[in-house]
Amino acid sequence: MTPTAAGDPLPALYHEHAALLTRRLRWLTGDAQLAADLCQEAFVEVLSRHGGTTAADDPAAWLHTIAINRWRNHRAKTRRRSRLDAALPPAEERLGEAADASAREQEMLARFDGALSGLCVERREAFVLRVIEQLPLEQVAAILGAPMSTISHRAAKAEAAVRAALEQER
Numbered sequence: 030m031t032p033t034a035a036g037d038p039l040p041a042l043y044h045e046h047a048a049l050l051t052r053r054l055r056w057l058t059g060d061a062q063l064a065a066d067l068c069q070e071a072f073v074e075v076l077s078r079h080g081g082t083t084a085a086d087d088p089a090a091w092l093h094t095i096a097i098n099r100w101r102n103h104r105a106k107t108r109r110r111s112r113l114d115a116a117l118p119p120a121e122e123r124l125g126e127a128a129d130a131s132a133r134e135q136e137m138l139a140r141f142d143g144a145l146s147g148l149c150v151e152r153r154e155a156f157v158l159r160v161i162e163q164l165p166l167e168q169v170a171a172i173l174g175a176p177m178s179t180i181s182h183r184a185a186k187a188e189a190a191v192r193a194a195l196e197q198e199r
Contacts, residue, residue, distance in 0.1 A: 042088055043072055049162075050096050056157040057100055059142050067103065071096035090171040097154065097172060104150065144194035148187050155180050156187035 047068060054064035074095055145153055151173075158169045159180060169184075170177045 038088065039072075039076060042075075042092060046089055046092055047072070050093060053093070053157060053162055054096060054100060056145070056161055057097075057153060058103075059146060063103070067096060067099045070099050074099070087168075087171060090168055093172040094174065101150070140195060141191075144191045147194055148190060151175075152183045152187035152190070155183035156191065159184040160188050 051064050051068040054067050055061050058064050071092060075092060148156060154173055155169065158164050158172060166177050166180060170180045173180060
């Protein structure tokens with residue numbers, strides 16, 4: 030990375046949003062390492078595109094939009110690869126739990142990840158940002174580039190589907 034000039038907003042943006050963005054991407058991807066990689070790629074893109082400056086009205090929404098688009102691109106590339114090589118389907122890696130985590134917590138997380146994986150991309154994105162992360166509707170709409178009514182509908186449908194999937198497993 031190139032050194033940043035004094036007053037550059039990128040380091041502050043990184044410190045303020047990297048952990049949060051990685052967590053959100055983890056919920057979207059179901060894979061902690063992929064989430065960390067996508068977060069890093071988003072910041073590299075910000076730096077390479079704009080030399081570290083953020084001219085957007087809402088730099089956080091702009092950054093999160095870049096990261097979500099990185100995830101979407103990753104998913105599209107993965108689908109293309111799997112179609113080209115059906116013998117080697119993409120491996121799903123689940124987030125490894127801390128050594129002291131109980132088996133019940135691991136099972137609950139696996140069930141929740143399973144419920145999330147059953148959602149279409151649009152509903153999963155809305156659910157993660159709106160329900161899990163509890164972002165304001167306006168911010169989710171800005172990040173995902175969809176009307177607030179659409180985001181609200183997707184999040185509600187996703188929440189109902191996740192509840193149903195978790196209830197069904199009991």
